Amino acid sequence: MRAGPAAALFGAAALVAAAATTGPATAGDSAPEYTVVDGYTIPEPLTETPGDPVMGRKWVINRKLGNCLSCHQMPIPEEQFHGETGPALYGVGDLYDAGELRLRMVDPKVLNPYSMMPAFYKTEGLHRVRTGFEGKTILNAQQVEDIIAYLMTLKDTSGARAAADN
Numbered sequence: 001m002r003a004g005p006a007a008a009l010f011g012a013a014a015l016v017a018a019a020a021t022t023g024p025a026t027a028g029d030s031a032p033e034y035t036v037v038d039g040y041t042i043p044e045p046l047t048e049t050p051g052d053p054v055m056g057r058k059w060v061i062n063r064k065l066g067n068c069l070s071c072h073q074m075p076i077p078e079e080q081f082h083g084e085t086g087p088a089l090y091g092v093g094d095l096y097d098a099g100e101l102r103l104r105m106v107d108p109k110v111l112n113p114y115s116m117m118p119a120f121y122k123t124e125g126l127h128r129v130r131t132g133f134e135g136k137t138i139l140n141a142q143q144v145e146d147i148i149a150y151l152m153t154l155k156d157t158s159g160a161r162a163a164a165d166n
């Protein structure tokens with residue numbers, strides 16, 4: 001996020017306010033900015049700080065944030081339950097580049113209006129928004145970038161069978 005000091009202060013204030021009403025919630029951003037190019041990619045990163053794949057792996061596991069495992073199988077053997085609503089994400093870093101993954105994270109409905117996958121970086125046109133998340137994205141910009149960095153490391157499909165047998 002290209003945020004100046006004033007915006008950072010505002011963000012801190014908003015977080016405090018959210019925490020006061022909803023407990024230690026994980027509120028995202030209230031003014032997401034991104035540009036979809038040619039209807040299939042968001043080539044420009046959402047933050048200046050490059051994504052951190054180690055943090056990204058944490059966000060995808062976190063049931064209150066990404067909760068990606070509720071719908072996707074991933075090479076994360078320490079987590080018991082992996083859902084199958086969406087495709088397995090083994091090797092997804094070979095399938096797409098970062099910009100294509102970014103659009104899938106930000107707003108999958110651009111690609112598939114009937115997508116069951118939540119729009120993780122959008123505040124408008126959403127249904128069934130969880131209490132405390134009204135007007136806020138589910139993930140903040142840095143979390144989205146961290147997750148993209150993690151997904152880009154998934155180049156190997158060979159572990160898929162072993163995990164599925166768990």
Ligand code: HEC
Nearest residue numbers: 066067068070071085086087092104108112115116117118
């Ligand atoms: C409620 C279920 C659900 C959740 C939660 C979910 N997804 Fe998805 N995801 C899907 C479905 C279904 C698709 C298939 C394409 C579509 O319908 O949009 C998909 C597609 C994808 C794709 C493209 C895969 C491909 O092979 O084309 C990626 C990457 C992805 N999801 C990543 C994630 C990540 C990372 C998270 C967590 C931050 C996540 N998804 C959370 C349901 C979900």
